[in-house]
Amino acid sequence: MCVYAPAPTHPSSLLLLFFGAFLLIFGLTSFLIRGRFFLTTAPLALVCGVALGPRGYAALGGWDVDPDLYQFTRIVLGIQVLSAGVTLPSKLCIKSRMRDSLLVLLGPVMLSAVVISGLFAKALFPSLSWLEAFVVGGCLAPTDPVLAASVVKGTFAERHVPPFIRDLLLASETPGCESGINDGAATPFLMIPLLLITSQTPVKEYIVTTILRETILGIVGGFALGTIARIAWDAADRRRWIDKESRLVWTIALAIFTTGLFNLMGSGELLACYFCGTAMNWNGHLHEDDLHSHFSEGIDALLDVAVFTTLGTALPWDQWHDRDSPMTLWRLALFGIAVLALRRLPSVFLLQRAIPEIRSMREAGFVGWFGPMGVGALYFALKSGASGPSDCMADDAAEHASPESVLKQQLFTIVSWVVFLSTLVHGAWVSPLGADCRHHRPALRPRLVCPPVLPPALPRV
Secondary structure, X not given: OOOOOOOOOOHHHHHHHHHHHHHHHHHHOHHHHHHHOOOOHHXXXXXXXXHHOOOOOOOOOOOOOHHHHHHHHHHHHHHHHHHHHHHOOOOHXXXXXXXXXXXHHHHHHHHHHHHHHHHHHHHHOOOOOHHHHHHHHHHHOOOOHHHHHHHHOOHHHHHHOOHHHXXXXXXXXXXXXXXXXXXXXXXXXXXXXXXXXXXXXXXXXXXXXXXXXXXXXXXHHHHHHHHHHHHHHHHHHHOOOOOHHHHHHHHHHHHHHHHHHHHHOOOOHHHHHHHHHHHHOOOXXXXXXXXXXXXXXXXXXXXXXXHHHHHHHHOOHHHHOOOOOOOOHHHHHHHHHHHHHHOOHHHHHHOHHHOOOOXXXXXXXXXXXXXXXXXXXXXXXXXXXXXXOHHHOOOOOHHHOOHHHHHHHHHHHHHHHHHHHHHHHHHHOOOOOOOOHHHOOOOOOOOOOOOOOOOOOOOOO
């Protein structure tokens, strides 16, 4: 007698179940959560993932999500960064004020973020070498487009953050310029210490691989691909060959194609995606398409919830609570607080006059404080750990571990802790230093109140 036996349940099915339930509940209360409590989806999704992980309900059993997390972050970042370029106002990055502001934020400010984070890492984690400490700083340098887009958009941001500040921050996130670009612009800063650790010819590899292939090829190739895509789109749109469904998914398909193409070429897919989106919207047609913008925002929100839920299940709680590890919990706590508070704030205050889009000290404080670290930092940490030799994970004791082994074992522990804190702090408290829009509205000219014109009085009879 044949008895029906159900197939064994994969842990991902439970993840899909709770993921769908979270989206349904959040959809029913989204205005209440965002509009009144000023919360974003990122910290809520992260807490939901923690509840599903080994320190919570342990619904996923022994499922190892780490090998898939790197590929997942690549896809999410590619879609978010290309969406940032598409949803920005046309030709925003070449306008003089925005261009000068971005050059300062992507140059001195990002370099100081790498140095400050690296110094804190070396001071609090003495087991790391100086090069490994600056690798940690390079991973934490860029502003995350995924978390920034979920924070700088919404009811609170529309009420309290000036539009030009949102554009400046989101040029890498979604409505702005800095976050979408700096995920790719952080690569040259990260690769200097990383190549000194892993490469025999670091100078040659840095020039050929990092500068020429990853950076310049990513920018030029991404812009060229976006230009070709825009020409093809305009030609098909004039002939009315595009239906509504294809119009909605066009940018997502272009982001996936760009990510896969430039990854196969060994180039920087994040820079390529951003400049591809910028070239795609060079004439401003996609930016004016409200239906396309709303659909893209919905897909971005879906991906945000998915990636932060997955991250919550993969947090290394055992390493954080390991008393024998050189990265004890109190050291991690001090490092996270120091990085959140001082990573960008001093440099932005010092260079405030060189950033034309920052017009007051309150705006400088908000731009300096608001530097969320999320999916982008995880992407660089997983990429840096994968760039070392795979056979360096020895079975010897920790004191005999090679520098590559220390980098591969401990980088994710440090970066994931800072990402965890940044998601909670920047996602739950959007702007303790945020500038109120009432202080930034341009002064209105006094209205001239003209007396009403009365008809001439009739002569009395």
